Amino acid sequence: MLFVQAGDGYPYYARPRFPGGQPTVADVVKVRERQRELGVPEAFEWVHETTPGLLDVAVEAGLEVLQAPLLVLDPEKLPEPHPHVRVLGTRPVEVSVVAELAFSSPGTAAGEAGVAERDAALRGAVPMSTRHRHAVADLPGEGVLAVGTAQRAGDVVEIAGIGTLPAARRRGLGGAVTAELARDALERGAELVFLSAGSLEIARVYERVGFRRFGTACIASPPA
Numbered sequence: 414m415l416f417v418q419a420g421d422g423y424p425y426y427a428r429p430r431f432p433g434g435q436p437t438v439a440d441v442v443k444v445r446e447r448q449r450e451l452g453v454p455e456a457f458e459w460v461h462e463t464t465p466g467l468l469d470v471a472v473e474a475g476l477e478v479l480q481a482p483l484l485v486l487d488p489e490k491l492p493e494p495h496p497h498v499r500v501l502g503t504r505p506v507e508v509s510v511v512a513e514l515a516f517s518s519p520g521t522a523a524g525e526a527g528v529a530e531r532d533a534a535l536r537g538a539v540p541m542s543t544r545h546r547h548a549v550a551d552l553p554g555e556g557v558l559a560v561g562t563a564q565r566a567g568d569v570v571e572i573a574g575i576g577t578l579p580a581a582r583r584r585g586l587g588g589a590v591t592a593e594l595a596r597d598a599l600e601r602g603a604e605l606v607f608l609s610a611g612s613l614e615i616a617r618v619y620e621r622v623g624f625r626r627f628g629t630a631c632i633a634s635p636p637a
């Protein structure tokens with residue numbers, strides 16, 4: 414299935430039907446042709462456990478596949494609230510700035526970019542409207558060091574965009590932001606809270622605050 418965006422907005426990936434049959438290399442090639450015709454990215458996403466045959470087929474068709482751990486919240490395993498993390502229905506301007514600096518330093522290691530780089534980037538930043546919930550870890554005397562977002566569809570909430578300034582990593586802030594978004598989602602009636610982690614080491618951050626692995630999200634695209 415290929416979703417086509419009407420108007421502006423983030424272009425969607427293609428995904429297998431569920432429940433579906435056994436996709437073939439020819440199916441993947443045909444979808445990629447159509448994506449090129451439409452001028453949308455040759456991107457595919459699916460859950461490995463529901464369409465296990467697609468992984469080998471996608472690789473054979475020339476795609477690179479990121480296998481991202483999928484995790485679901487065990488509500489009773491949430492840690493105590495963090496005193497300096499708050500969740501908002503608005504999108505503070507720090508959310509995009511801190512996320513951009515965080516995602517520019519992938520992985521979980523600490524790094525150089527910190528408060529000075531954030532403040533320099535904030536000078537040109539403009540606030541954006543939002544339909545989502547956003548969390549910030551806003552430390553006294555330091556400001557916003559970690560951020561995250563929760564998006565809801567019905568009674569399911571996905572947490573995404575968790576990022577900590579490289580210089581502020583390994584202080585528990587990424588985990589705390591995730592936990593507060595999850596708690597907020599439950600308080601607002603969510604039945605299921607899930608997320609996908611970019612790697613096994615990132616998944617550990619989420620496992621420490623009450624999430625457990627239940628599957629693998631496959632994210633496929635042509636080699637860079």
Ligand SMILES: CC(C)(COP(=O)(O)OP(=O)(O)OC[C@H]1O[C@@H](n2cnc3c(N)ncnc32)[C@H](O)[C@@H]1OP(=O)(O)O)[C@@H](O)C(=O)NCCC(=O)NCCS
Nearest residue numbers: 515520521575576577582583584585586587588610611617
């Ligand atoms: C992933 C990310 C958000 C984690 O943020 P973080 O604030 O460093 O997360 P935490 O501090 O909660 O946990 C990180 C590590 O610090 C450790 N830690 C937590 N509190 C600590 C403390 N007080 N003292 C020392 N270490 C601590 C954790 O145990 C964890 O260790 P591990 O890597 O061995 O499992 C951050 O590395 C990041 O922004 N990465 C780039 C963007 C990204 O990939 N985001 C996730 C997309 S799925």
